[in-house]
Amino acid sequence: MKKIVIASAVLLFLPLFSFAGEYAVISNKSVKSFSESEIKAIFLKKLTSIDDITLVPVNLEAGDSLRLKFEEKLLDMSFERLKSYWTKEHYLGHRPPVNMKSEESVKAFVKKVDGAIGYINSNSVDESVKVLYKWSD
């Protein structure tokens, strides 16, 4: 009876854990470790190179749910605030990070390009990339 109760409890709460996604900011292995505030500076193009390596932040496409989570958690900026930021930067001659269509593309780009930094689901991380930061819902 006790086993049945435990099994039922596990089955009952398992879906809750599976919905709590875990995500990772990843970089090319050429890049040193960065703090949370430095990652923000890289994605706002305030920090553009380090140790003679050009930093290349990559975003998922606008509207992607993981991108929205990243911008809310790491950049602490809403879509509208980021729009105003990049409109001003456009006048100053600066471009926003490039967009990639999928997490697979982000991972492949980060693996291949020196200085590249992106974000993907944690369960897609492997030894080909370096994990800079992890967060969950």
Added chain:
Amino acid sequence: MYKIIIILALVMSSYAQEEYQLGEGMQVASLPLYVGGYFSSDYKNRDNVISYSLDDIAILGYGDYDKFSYMAEFEYKSFYVETHTGDTVDITKDRKLHTERVYLDYKLNENYMFRVGKYNSPIGFWNLLPVNVLRDTTSSPVSLNILFPKFTTGAGISYSSYNGGETKIDLMLQNNSDLDSDYNNYTVDRHYGFNFSYEKEDYTFKLNGGYFRNIMSYSPIEPDEPHELLVHPQDLYYFLLSGKYDTPNYQLLGEIGTQRKESEFTTNYAGYIQGLYRFSEQHIGVVRLESYDDTLHDMKDDIAIVGYTYRPIYPVAIKSEYQIHSLHLENQFIFSFSMMF
């Protein structure tokens, strides 16, 4: 005007790698060239003088290659201005395409960057984004027009470092004539200035100082009046202190500056404090209190400005403001529509 239309038509017909976003320009083919632009139109009503204008029609292009980057911006300043004074109607059309910015940057490493060309003097908060659509109000603080040269033509050196906060130091070096001198508040043949700024989280502080030599007469009240060569050029020194606290909901901004000749102050003080509240990202209210005492141009005023801005999306701004001056003939209502593309 036709030049801008032709350039835009060429750009629109080319294939770009990136999807176009309003307010962020677009890439020309797969070249290291991005183009964009902006325009502004406004209505002003001051003591029964009413004016309608279409101005600041500009196109800009920029890009980077390896450690080099560049910027070029050309603008029609007062493309069409219609002024009604009683029964008199005056129409002016300035069709000269001005060179607003042209410069080349070389990024030496993560800290140092060198620049040559004509650029916005990196002084205070307003002079780096001197475009209606990017400003909080249609008008700019008077201190922007009287304390320092808005543009520098020459060299620039920047140092920046990021360590939790962002530290930036800029040096402005000009020892030659302005490029397109009509398009500057002061006409200068020398300008040596510095900027120190520190930004961390919601706070930004800036300190500016410098020297310039003014060689032409200039009226900040009537900047479009013809300038005359000064018999005795003026050696002027300026100093400006700025601070900003910016949160998602509200912003506090303040600047105070002064200007002097060797023997006396030419601007005893010029400054303002401004509060901005975002009811939402679309609806923004602004209150600004300004005061200045400029002996160089014999002007002194206290100004209160109340403004409201509606941005359906950020690159489009519909703004209104009412200004109350201690010189009550200067009281005015301003309405503007501006866009960046």
